[in-house]
Amino acid sequence: MAWRNLVRNRVFSAINISGLAIGLASCMLISLYVIDELSFDRFHEKSGRIFRATFKGTMQGGVINESHAMPPTAAALKADYPEVLEATRLRQGGRPLVLLNGKIYNDEKLAFVDSNFFSVFTLPFIQGNSRNALLEPNTIVLSETTARKYFGKTDVLGRIVTFKDWKQTYRVTGVMKDIPSNSHFRFDLLGSMATLAEAKSTSWMTSEFFTYLVLPEGYDYKKLEAKLPATVDKYISPQLKQSMGVTMAEFRQQGNNLELRLQPLTDIHLHSDFQYDLDANGDITYVYIFGAVALMMLLIACINFMNLSTAGSSKRAREVGVRKVMGSEKSELVWQFLMESTLLTSLALVLAILLAAMALPLFNGLSGKNLSLRWDAVPGLIPSLIGFGLFVGIFAGSYPAFFLSSFKPIAVLKGGASVIKLSSGRSISLRSGLVVFQFIMSIVLIVGTTVVYRQLQFIRNKKLGYNKDQVVVIPSWALGKNTETFRQALMQDSRVERVSLSGYVPAGPSDNNNFTVNPDGQADRIVKTLRYEIDYDYIPTLGMEMARGRNFSKEYGTDSSGIIINETAVRHFGWTPGSALDRIITRNDNAGKKTTYRVIGVVKDFHFRSMHEQIGPLVMTLSNGWGWMMVKTRGAEVSGLLASMKRNWDSFHPDMRFSYTFLDERFNETYKAEQKTGQILGTFAGLTIFVACLGLFGLATFTAEQRTKEIGVRKVLGASVAGIIALLSRDFMKLVLIALMIATPAGWWLMDRWLQEFAYKIDLTWWIFALAGAVAVLVALITISYQSVRAALMNPVQSLRSE
Template sequence: MIKNYLKIAWRNIWKNKVFSAINIIGLSIGMAACIVIMLFVSYEKSFDNFHTKNIYKLDEVQKFPGMVSSQKVGLSMFPMGPTLQADYPEIKNFTRIRWQEKFQLTFGEKKVFIPEAFFVDTTFLNIFDFKLIKGDRTTALLKQHSVVLTEETAQKMFGNADPIGKTITHYGGDTTTYAVTGIAANPPKNSHLQFDALFSFNTTFKPWMINNWGGNWLDTYLVLAPNTDVKAFEAKMPAYLKKHMKGDGWKYYELFYLPLKDIHANSATIGLDYLNYQKFDKNLTNLFLAIALIVLVIACINFINLSTARSAERAKEVGIRKSIGAYRFQLAIQFLGETVMLALIALVFAFALVEITLPFINSLSHRNLSLPIFSNLGVTLLIIGCTTIVGLISGIYPAAYLSSFNPVTVLKGSIQTGKNKGLLRNILVVGQFTSAIFLMIATVLVVKQLYFMQHQDPGFTKDQVVTVPLNMVSPAKYDLLKQQLLTSNLVKGVTAAQDNLGSHLDQSGIEFRPSDAPKRQLTATRLITDADYLKLYKIKLLMGKNFSGEKPQEGREYIINEALAKELLKDQPKKPLSSLIGQTFGYDSLGTIKGIAKNFNFNSLHYKIETLFMLSYKGDGFSTMSVKINAGETSKALDFIKNTWKSTVPDIPFEYQFLDDHFNEVYQVDDQVSKIVGILAGLIIIISCLGLFGLASYSAEKRIKEIGVRKVLGASVKNITLLLSKNFLKLVIIANIIAWPIAWFVMYKWLQDFAYRINIQWWIFVVAGILSILIAFFTVSFQSIKAAVTNPVKSLRSE
């Protein structure tokens, strides 16, 4: 019997090629989208799952006077780890991480620059379960001047030789040697911590660090006792801060703890989160998953619609089978078997689509996703099982409906499908197009917001600006580089700073001593630059003067932005901003306010402009050099910069990035969201159109005699096309009425996450509505016109 069912199922699929193709294409697209998104979701949820201990990261909420808004940061203070363990039995262990990028190591004549070096406590390898290939994880970092290299770093430095016990050297401010005590496996890509070497923190320890309350320059991880009530533990933190921090400083901090497995996906609102590799908001992951499921559901809806619509074709088959003794459950099993067969055929095409599209998805997401069809039998069986379930769910209603036919009625040659069946199909079509229209509107608004952020005037120029990291470049070498670069007409300007625009700049405590009011202690964002910074970036001064470029006679020169100027005068709102020029002001060392700059967006447009002060001070050197080049000779200018670098600092590799590209990275997640939502919206439109095409074909076929009569009585092709199309167009209009308010509400909420955002414009909804109606009309009219031009003699011929 099963063989007979399979044979009949295959015959029905082959006989109705168009409808079968629509079902298979729709299901395969929905399955492929769902599989790709599930691969992405699975990868995202796998982050840090290989660690076994109850690890939490200590984070802060900073709310200093002078800040526009409080901020969450991923940093913490050096003394917190040991004092928390001493004060609270809930803390079983801790480790701290201080990172350094572009770290130079030498072995004999060989020099290697590693991307990420971690200075960690001796407990690091006892807390985290990173695989250690060589060495003892309990003692590898115990002694001063110890280092554990990753496999990749060890290969770069020593080739195939055994590195254990060998001594390597770091040339920085001081020359420091390290003995290799272990080799770690390269960190898995699904670890939020990515490092190339682990150095013993006790090597660089200084006595002042133990009392460095208020200095946030490292990350702290703690092992909490099992079953610790984290919320209750966090409630103890104000008392802890009050106990250890001097004065009222504790009032400006809150501490909270983030589970290790939540760090990657739950840190979207946390700034200065430098060690969070491929950070991605879990809300976006859930959004993609929801839309992918909608795509799959819509594909299933197509199957239900087409199966019930074509019920008349199977009616006689059902009547004959029932008349010779077939039971209803047997017929239902037969129809469900056909559905499952269609689903499994669609799965084969879905696998092919996934393999074709994965390279593009990997490029877009910056992940390395793969479909483990042959490498992981469990995953393959799970996908096949889910596909079978999808087939069963899609076929339950059609099977129940088809198997319910009365044999006496259907064998007379007629069947009444009833209003309820048509109503259900209409509801499902409306649901399809509601989803499609909603995503069309969402895609347009997401793209417009991204374009707005990328092209909004930030208050400074970023075109043709090349940024070069100045790691390990001394102030004297930078001065020489600047002089040599300015000798060429290819370079319009050179400047440097301790931070890069578009990054999350650090905050510092400042002091303001007005001549006619009490002094104030507050906090503002800090930007340390050289004297030509405002000139190169064309940052406008509202009043006052630019940095002189010379060492001032009395204290430092400071330039503040409008936001800070207004904050300094908030108790004297009637005083003009110009009254601040020449007032005593300082960070670390007092000086005077020399100028007030117009507000500019030094961070992402996700955030409001914070209070900011700038000072021209080299200190220990700058971290980034900015070179403004001639637009018409980019290639020559880059070659000149590279050659100048090699001749000035030959021991340090040359790296560069255009500032525009850096800001594109800042908005990378937004760009990914816009593209992925757009792709899924397109898939929903395609699947919905396939469904409409199938239903239009059925409708035209069902009304073929009516069309023949109308043509005989003089109806034109236009009249018949409109007759067959108007019902579907009504459904699309209803879908617009439902989708518009939903889209407005959801997108309004989404835009609230941006400090600077577009307005939701009415014409976007109108365009989406018109576009959806046109798509539906052209989809349906193809079949309508085909039916309208059919010779009425054929359609009116008696059976």
């Protein structure tokens, strides 16, 4: 009977199944994303007991917010606090040139780690013993993929790996399984920390060492964190006096502070706001956003299902009456309706799995993930889907099941029409509320998508203070002594305007160097800045403008002690704009040695960090240049110029293959998370509206059928087609307008919260909400109008004929 009823009501069934399937498929995909984001670093056996020591502080000119700590931090905390059961460190080693059998490899990431690293983190070994693999200097552990890439097998203990640039050899003492993708660090090579001389440093004025602690089971890490100010006073204070000339008390009196903090391992991926980290982290905000979208998609699909179920079920009052007269019990009728609902949800579930499997590659491209729908990849996936299908079927079918099964057969069979009208009237308020809820969520998603795209457009079009267009960025360090020759060859090319060499690029990966200075040589005034080491051509190559003074020039031999600062630095130094030139700033290094610089120019502020942050104080010192080669082109035949660059590059036979990026691409990459958010929100906003309109279409069809005779009578009495269309559309349009009134403040609040993450952002204007409302109204009107026009054009003779 359930199958016969489904086939008899083909349109309703198709709308119900397809709408629910799209909602379920969308929810599946986003749930996979959310589950993956929440799973980071939880595969370690001690994940709940591992904490990272971080370094934070406030200074005039900015904040210190570093995910790493000083070289002796691990040993000091292990020695001073008995609750620290283990302490281990990690130091990044970049992508060194590996020489094997005359072949160069440079794609693998290296880190140096302490010998107890594998007792803290769960990284299973395929070959070797994890307890003693890295006890000796110049030993190394390879990942399984790297071992096969280098040697074609994993049985490689004792083999030698040579790092060409460092002229060092390392002995392979272990092969570990590849580090999972849901880890906050991913390295292919792990070298012994005992190899590094800086690992034995006792300086508390440098950092770069990622430090991890293991605490007892159930221990509140906040208790240990509360003791760490004593560590700062004990170890950092004496060295602060030596390097900066002030005591910790004086330092704090100036409004500054330094502190060590602890961060749970499982919080690193989603709750980090550090300036630099081991890998690109996620953001818990986006997990909340996508989780909410998944829930909204699911709710809209379920609402559609309930709406159409309650709308269609009221036509079955006579069937209930006949069944009861023939002896059916109420429980049997309830079971019948629930079975029909479960059948529909089961079909929708099968279709949803097929849709999710087909859409998964596209979704992986949008999200940057490598998600899988395999049952073994997501534990509990199959039982969850089955349980969910049963829940939705029972939940959505419960209203018609219990409501209709309660009809008295005499009342139904004597006055069937009135009973149908009564049942329809009782469910109309529920259906109206559900339609309003659907369109509230649809409008909020439209608003969210519009705001994200406008913010990204704002970022792209904002004046950055430098010209990012037509600038090719080349990692030139592999050229070594041939770098200047390569540069001169580029300058001879008519397609090249300028070339600069610097390790500091204002967009994308770059060197970073904190620089603490004393304006006017005043020891009692300390300002934290960022330092860029640049050459003579850096400022003109990037099209930066001087606010005052001049650029570095070869005509002035004293420029080696000169310095260029940005406008923000002028303000932080307490100077007026016109008085900055020829002022003195001094800096004490870690050993207390003082260096004096004279300001020769002020560059206009430019964005050298993400627009999530305010522009901070920056100083530029003169350097010969090393690292990145920035080539300003004239814009013509860039492909031909790149081919010429490659030929010149290859002529020097460097160990690295020629590679390049464009500065504008590096800039856009900074906002990759926001771009993905906009794409995903836009996709699911479209799906949300589509599913909502499917339900609206079904309800409009049902309404038109219910009012067939009324329409016929109205037409006989002279009603126009336009009047009938307006009559049928009016009630639905009221619901959409109510949804708009509720969605506007909700959307404003949500997007205002999101925009707070940006230091430079758009204003939320009224037209964004008007546009979202207009789109929702227009789509709803088009959806409703099809059935309204069809009903209005029906021949009244057909409408009024006897049943």
